[in-house]
Amino acid sequence: MLKKGETYTGAVEKNVWGGKGFLKNDEQVVLIKGAIEGQVVEYRVEKTKKQYAEAVVEKVITPSSFELPEREKKNTIPGCEYQDIRYEKQLEIKHGQLQEIFRNFPEISLPAVLPSPQIFGYRNKMEFSCGFETQECFLEEGNKKWNDSGLVLGFHPPQDWAKVIRIDDVFIASRALNFLRQEIEVILQSIVENYSGEKDVRPWNARIHTGLWRGLIMRESAYSQSIIVNFLVSEESDASLWEELVEEVLSLHIPENKKISGIIRTVHTGKSDAIVNPQVSVLWGSELLEEKLGESVFEISPFSFFQTNTLGAELLYSTVRKKIGETSGKNVLDLFCGTGSIGIFCASNAKKIVGIEMIQEAVAVARKNAEKNNVTNAEFYAEKVEKVLPEILQKDSFDTIIVDPPRSGVHPKALQYLAQIPVKKLVYVSCNPSTLERDVRALEMTQKWRLVEVQGVDMFPHTSHLEIVSVIERIDCS
Numbered sequence: 001m002l003k004k005g006e007t008y009t010g011a012v013e014k015n016v017w018g019g020k021g022f023l024k025n026d027e028q029v030v031l032i033k034g035a036i037e038g039q040v041v042e043y044r045v046e047k048t049k050k051q052y053a054e055a056v057v058e059k060v061i062t063p064s065s066f067e068l069p070e071r072e073k074k075n076t077i078p079g080c081e082y083q084d085i086r087y088e089k090q091l092e093i094k095h096g097q098l099q100e101i102f103r104n105f106p107e108i109s110l111p112a113v114l115p116s117p118q119i120f121g122y123r124n125k126m127e128f129s130c131g132f133e134t135q136e137c138f139l140e141e142g143n144k145k146w147n148d149s150g151l152v153l154g155f156h157p158p159q160d161w162a163k164v165i166r167i168d169d170v171f172i173a174s175r176a177l178n179f180l181r182q183e184i185e186v187i188l189q190s191i192v193e194n195y196s197g198e199k200d201v202r203p204w205n206a207r208i209h210t211g212l213w214r215g216l217i218m219r220e221s222a223y224s225q226s227i228i229v230n231f232l233v234s235e236e237s238d239a240s241l242w243e244e245l246v247e248e249v250l251s252l253h254i255p256e257n258k259k260i261s262g263i264i265r266t267v268h269t270g271k272s273d274a275i276v277n278p279q280v281s282v283l284w285g286s287e288l289l290e291e292k293l294g295e296s297v298f299e300i301s302p303f304s305f306f307q308t309n310t311l312g313a314e315l316l317y318s319t320v321r322k323k324i325g326e327t328s329g330k331n332v333l334d335l336f337c338g339t340g341s342i343g344i345f346c347a348s349n350a351k352k353i354v355g356i357e358m359i360q361e362a363v364a365v366a367r368k369n370a371e372k373n374n375v376t377n378a379e380f381y382a383e384k385v386e387k388v389l390p391e392i393l394q395k396d397s398f399d400t401i402i403v404d405p406p407r408s409g410v411h412p413k414a415l416q417y418l419a420q421i422p423v424k425k426l427v428y429v430s431c432n433p434s435t436l437e438r439d440v441r442a443l444e445m446t447q448k449w450r451l452v453e454v455q456g457v458d459m460f461p462h463t464s465h466l467e468i469v470s471v472i473e474r475i476d477c478s
């Protein structure tokens, strides 16, 4: 039996869904964070469970043949578990994971994963946290005090949610966004150092919830070549400080001929990083961005959902369009529709599109997006799918269904309603193959449905994530 805290050595057999390395030590399964298929590693066991042990890499003894040569390796970015693996191998790993998860469906077509059209600088949205460069906690008369200094805009390292580390060249972001992160960090450092007013304008200390600067969110549009800069703060603070900041940001010469089209401030008063009820004010320009996917134009508001890989989103939506086929003269049901982008992209010439989405603001944007694209045949409902689906099915009949649920998959009740719909084809888009497999099994149990195809689309190079477009057909429907 493996023991917690002990170190062992072994060869990593594969990378499983979620990114961890897998090996067996005397028949005991070990999942190792940071390990790559083909490496021989020394690993330390952190947790032992009934079915498996969890471990971390202590030392790589033999590198993997799938690893990039040292000179090609980039700065370590949290969340990019596969960044040291050659891209073709990353795709093979993701394909192998799908084959394993869908092993009980031997008859389906499971083609190679479609690569992302762009593998570096592909993200259209970057979120940086703000914190202190150095933080020291000490006791003074029995009370905890903090000796903090410097300001950094960066990422929380995986093992410390309250710390922020600077990474100069984030290879999944564009040159323009990397440049802005760096320059804005310098501007904020200078504002903090030279401030003489009464307010606390230091970075946010996530442990004791003090300070002003909490983060920086930037979104860029390839279509308009413009960028929205969004400062996340704990309060509005001094007006003079914002005037100076806006002036300095606007004076920057951004590479790649990109321009800033809006500077906004979001007050986030909550203690945790999760932004609930953001209070957004526009300091300069506009808070809205427009992006084009194929022939469709979409409006992006500061906190609305939009796929973070623009060219990847075009590939994903084109794949969905191919799977659903011709929609002219047909009624299309777009479940979990977000801001309506899949329906509008794939079925703008349909007789009718009905979208369901529980977030009211997203539905408002979906309606605007339909209008923007002259799609006059779309109706959107701001409701939970499991609640409103029976009512919708009583009003209309559908020829095609698109389902794009969150990671948790489709609610069992909604799945029961879906199973009854007499439609030939269901195209299920998923970012979680495990819940997709669970939902497909539930549909197949009714003996009315059959999984036909599972196509991976890599929207997130260098990470362990993947989008999947699957086709499920109704057996008793001609």
Ligand SMILES: C[S@@+](CC[C@H](N)C(=O)[O-])C[C@H]1O[C@@H](n2cnc3c(N)ncnc32)[C@H](O)[C@@H]1O
Pocket: 305, 306, 307, 336, 337, 338, 339, 340, 341, 342, 356, 357, 358, 359, 362, 383, 384, 385, 386, 404, 405, 406, 407, 411
């Ligand atoms: C993966 S996103 C899909 C976004 C959209 N299809 C797109 O590509 O832009 C899942 C969406 O489902 C919504 N959602 C989650 N649970 C829901 C439910 N029970 N009923 C309706 N919508 C739900 C979320 O708010 C989110 O917008």
